[in-house]
Amino acid sequence: MRKQAKEITxxxxxxxxxxxxxVKSLHQLKGRRQASxxxxxxxxxxxxxxxxxxxxxxxIYALDSWIEANGQDLGDSLAQKIVAVSEREMKKISAxxxxxxxxxxxxxxxxxxxxxxxxKGLTAIYLEGIQNPGNMGTILRVGDWFxxxxxxxxxxxxxxxxxxxxxxxxxxxxxxxxxxxxLDTLAQKKKNNQLWATAMEGTPVQRMDKTTHPVILMxxxxxTGLSPKAFELSDAIVSIPGHPDRKAESLNAAMATGIFCNSxxxx
Amino acid sequence: MRKQAKEITxxxxxxxxxxxxxVKSLHQLKGRRQASxxxxxxxxxxxxxxxxxxxxxxxIYALDSWIEANGQDLGDSLAQKIVAVSEREMKKISAxxxxxxxxxxxxxxxxxxxxxxxxKGLTAIYLEGIQNPGNMGTILRVGDWFxxxxxxxxxxxxxxxxxxxxxxxxxxxxxxxxxxxxLDTLAQKKKNNQLWATAMEGTPVQRMDKTTHPVILMxxxxxTGLSPKAFELSDAIVSIPGHPDRKAESLNAAMATGIFCNSxxxx
Numbered sequence: 229m230r231k232q233a234k235e236i237t238x239x240x241x242x243x244x245x246x247x248x249x250x251v252k253s254l255h256q257l258k259g260r261r262q263a264s265x266x267x268x269x270x271x272x273x274x275x276x277x278x279x280x281x282x283x284x285x286x287x288i289y290a291l292d293s294w295i296e297a298n299g300q301d302l303g304d305s306l307a308q309k310i311v312a313v314s315e316r317e318m319k320k321i322s323a324x325x326x327x328x329x330x331x332x333x334x335x336x337x338x339x340x341x342x343x344x345x346x347x348k349g350l351t352a353i354y355l356e357g358i359q360n361p362g363n364m365g366t367i368l369r370v371g372d373w374f375x376x377x378x379x380x381x382x383x384x385x386x387x388x389x390x391x392x393x394x395x396x397x398x399x400x401x402x403x404x405x406x407x408x409x410x411l412d413t414l415a416q417k418k419k420n421n422q423l424w425a426t427a428m429e430g431t432p433v434q435r436m437d438k439t440t441h442p443v444i445l446m447x448x449x450x451x452t453g454l455s456p457k458a459f460e461l462s463d464a465i466v467s468i469p470g471h472p473d474r475k476a477e478s479l480n481a482a483m484a485t486g487i488f489c490n491s492x493x494x495x
Numbered sequence: 496m497r498k499q500a501k502e503i504t505x506x507x508x509x510x511x512x513x514x515x516x517x518v519k520s521l522h523q524l525k526g527r528r529q530a531s532x533x534x535x536x537x538x539x540x541x542x543x544x545x546x547x548x549x550x551x552x553x554x555i556y557a558l559d560s561w562i563e564a565n566g567q568d569l570g571d572s573l574a575q576k577i578v579a580v581s582e583r584e585m586k587k588i589s590a591x592x593x594x595x596x597x598x599x600x601x602x603x604x605x606x607x608x609x610x611x612x613x614x615k616g617l618t619a620i621y622l623e624g625i626q627n628p629g630n631m632g633t634i635l636r637v638g639d640w641f642x643x644x645x646x647x648x649x650x651x652x653x654x655x656x657x658x659x660x661x662x663x664x665x666x667x668x669x670x671x672x673x674x675x676x677x678l679d680t681l682a683q684k685k686k687n688n689q690l691w692a693t694a695m696e697g698t699p700v701q702r703m704d705k706t707t708h709p710v711i712l713m714x715x716x717x718x719t720g721l722s723p724k725a726f727e728l729s730d731a732i733v734s735i736p737g738h739p740d741r742k743a744e745s746l747n748a749a750m751a752t753g754i755f756c757n758s759x760x761x762x
Contacts, residue, residue, distance in 0.1 A: 366747060373746055375738020403742040434762040469760060471642020475670040479640055479753070480633060486750045487757045493736060495701040 243289065243317040251289070251321040251333060257387050264336050266389035267321075268401075270328040271298075276399035277332055278306060283402065284335035289313045289321060294329035323391035336389055340407040343419050344377045346442040350492040351421050352378035354414055356458055357449035358385045358481060365396020366482035367447070372400035374489035380407040380414065380444075415461050418444060422463040425454050426488060428478065430465035433491045445488055450481050510556065510584040518556070518588040518600060524654050531603050533656035535668075537595040538565075543666035544599055545573060550669065551602035556580045556588060561596035590658035603656055607674040610686050611644045613709040617759040618688050619645035621681055623725055624716035625652045625748060632663020633749035634714070639667035641756035647674040647681065647711075682728050685711060689730040692721050693755060695745060697732035700758045712755055717748050 253259030254267050265286060268277050271294065277283055288302075288310045295310055302310075318327045343351060353371055358364050364386050371379050379388075386393060388406050409417065421444045424436070446462065448454035459465065468479060468487050479487070520526030521534050532553060535544050538561070544550055555569075555577045562577055569577075585594045610618060620638055625631050631653050638646050646655075653660060655673050676684065688711045691703070713729065715721035726732065735746060735754050746754070 366750065369743050370746065370750055372743040373737040373741050375741055398743065400743050432762045434760070468757065469762060470640040474640050474642055476636050476639040476665065476667050479637065483633065483637055483750060483753045486746070487754055490735065490754045490757065493701070495699045495736060 243311060243313045243321070247287070247289075247311065248317070248320055251331070254333065255323055255391060257390070260336070260387065260389050265333060266336055266394065267323075267331055267333045267391070268394045269322060269324055269331045269391075270395075271330060273394070273399050274298075274330040274332050277334065277402055278302060280402045282337065285309055286333045286335065287311055288330065288332050289318065290330040291315060291318060298330075324395075337406065340378055340380075340405045343417050343421060343444070344405070345419070346377070346421075348439055348442055350374070350376055350445060350489060351442040352376065352380055352444045353485060353489075354380045354382070354409075354423075354444055354446045355385050356382045356411070356446060356454055357452070358447065360450055360481075361386050361390045361392035362396045363450065363480070363482040364388070364390070365393040365398070365401075367485045368393070368397040368404050369400040370482065370486040370489055372397075372403045374486075374493065376404065376489060378405045378407060380409050383408055383410055411455075411457055411461060414444070423461055425459050425462035425465045426484065427453060427459075427465050427467055430467035432469045433466045433488055434469075436464065436466055436491075438492055438494075443492070445485075447481055447485050447488075510578060510580045510588070514554070514556075514578065515584070515587055518598070521600065522590055522658060524657070527603070527654065527656050532600055533603055533661065534590075534598055534600045534658070535661045536589060536591055536598045536658075537662075538597060540661070540666050541565075541597040541599050544601065544669055545569060547669045549604065552576055553600040553602065554578055555597065555599050556585065557597040558582060558585060565597075591662075604673065607645055607647075607672045610684050610688060610711070611672070612686070613644070613688075615706055615709055617641070617643055617712060617756060618709040619643065619647055619711045620752060620756075621647045621649070621676075621690075621711055621713045622652050623649045623678070623713060623721055624719070625714065627717055627748075628653050628657045628659035629663045630717065630747070630749040631655070631657070632660045632665070632668075634752045635660070635664040635671050636667040637749065637753040637756055639670045641753075641760065643671065643756060645672045645674060647676050650675055650677055678722075678724055678728060681711070690728055692726050692729035692732045693751065694720060694726075694732050694734055697734035699736045700733045700755055701736075703731065703733055703758075705759055705761075710759070712752075714748055714752050714755075 254265055260266055290310055292312055299307060353376055368379055394401050421442045423444050423446060425446050446454055446458050468484055521532055527533055557577055559579055620643055635646055661668050688709045690711050690713060692713050713721055713725050735751055
């Protein structure tokens with residue numbers, strides 16, 4: 229009798245323990261690697277991500293209010309992946325302080341295996357050991373803004389699918405092509421691209437010829453910059469000149485990336 | 496007898512309840528306004544700030560280890576302002592998750608009353624309603640890098656002396672001249688400067704003439720941009736063109752500010 233009553237009061241698609249454990253595992257790098265999956269949160273991100281036809285969606289966890297307002301806009305196959313959850317349940321699986329009404333779990337998109345052919349301009353950004361997820365996300369966003377085809381990270385960089393990277397990317401994670409290569413792989417696959425190392429001291433990027441060959445821009449770790457090996461492989465070392473009277477010691481890595489990208493814009 | 500014993504076991508400069516209450520009050524805008532004071536934390540920030548001869552330091556709260564290593568580098572008058580605190584006490588007054596060994600309380604520097612004369616280039620950045628402390632701090636840092644003399648905030652912008660602004664500024668808060676003016680005041684005081692409004696749609700900043708007059712660049716709120724009044728007052732509306740195929744909807748306000756600043760650099 230009591231068992232029967234309990235079943236009736238449960239919502240149809242209540243979050244199972246297994247689902248909760250799985251989404252929680254995706255908060256960690258290990259879990260994301262094992263499942264080759266990731267998650268993203270928030271109405272805007274959800275709408276953007278679910279609109280990507282190539283994205284392999286596993287499950288959509290959403291509050292009733294979100295499902296009522298948005299469920300009918302999803303195609304049948306996506307609608308079947310909705311799991312109605314309570315606010316309390318959402319809190320358990322969310323990575324945000326203030327959980328949003330929807331959290332989508334999807335397979336990680338395929339990594340790129342080659343550099344996309346280009347005759348000039350900025351082909352790709354290579355990130356060697358970027359550690360701050362906010363910086364990585366901001367770099368994806370600014371790369372997307374300036375039409376950079378690819379962002380390639382060294383294996384020791386922060387994971388593209390870290391929840392904080394995803395949030396900071398503002399859905400540009402769905403647009404930019406991604407790859408994880410070490411420096412040797414980059415050197416093998418760079419084709420006709422020049423590799424430009426970025427540093428505090430170097431040729432002002434304004435002075436560089438950007439019209440005769442495509443470029444892959446290398447950005448180093450926030451604290452230590454690029455490795456000696458990256459400099460050895462590079463065709464040029466470029467910098468962003470500051471004011472002679474400045475006191476600021478450096479530019480933030482994401483800020484510098486944005487300024488470098490902008491310098492390739494031809495108006 | 497017991498009272499005597501208690502006095503002996505207390506460290507000489509133990510944090511008083513009054514001091515604790517005061518520093519805590521500076522975490523809030525109201526407290527900072529009442530006292531016209533602020534605080535900054537961390538070894539690097541402390542060294543930079545304490546090296547500024549104009550800064551009116553009230554108190555230096557530090558762990559014994561920091562005092563041993565750095566106390567002798569301070570002049571006599573600063574050394575007298577040191578209060579030795581325990582890690583537990585530091586935790587009470589710090590704004591950081593992981594408190595650092597030193598926290599300095601100082602009077603807020605005087606705000607600027609006029610625009611500094613300049614014949615061309617970027618004179619000042621005007622921030623209308625910037626809300627995110629990280630953005631404000633990053634703008635101070637990038638402004639410092641590019642030698643912008645002044646950063647002026649509208650009254651509704653986040654407080655320059657918010658602890659998160661201070662941290663993000665990476666000590667550029669000590670270098671850049673600050674002012675808080677509304678738009679009417681800006682219009683009265685702009686002298687020979689052109690006011691450039693920044694927006695998603697406008698003349699590409701690359702195409703603007705930067706050689707014949709000085710410029711004050713106006714940056715709007717993160718969500719809503721500049722107000723209609725700011726556009727009315729402006730001499731030009733400028734933008735940062737993205738790639739035609741981009742999906743990113745916008746650039747972060749601090750990122751955009753950095754790219755605009757860089758466009759004034761003449762190499």
